[in-house]
Amino acid sequence: MKFWQxxxxxxxxxxxxxxxxxxTFYVESIWIALAASLVLAVLNMSIKPVLSILSLPITFLTLGFFSIVINAFMLKLTAAIVGSGFHFATFGTAMWVAILLSLANLFISNRVSTE
Structure with a gap:
């Protein structure tokens, strides 16, 4: 159930x-948002671990900040798969969305896990 949550x-x-x-960030509808969220979850389970291992040296050198770039790349890849209903105008926007998405998920997961 946690996956679907x-x-x-x-x-x-x-x-x-x-x-x-x-x-700079466009989501056409709730259905596109759900599809993008599902695609992102699948990409995070399949491709992100490989990217994280391959980028381990640079992530170590940047004290973990390169993981933001990896998350932004995953969002851009999601946008490419989902299509025109889910779009980032720039990679910088994808990085800001990745940062805010990570912070919000951290806050929400702490709230949900304590209940």
Missing amino acids: GVLINALLFLALSGFFRA
């Missing part, structure tokens, strides 16, 4: 962040 939470966060970054 995470997918739903990420979809809601995508919608909220698309309202925050109106000019």
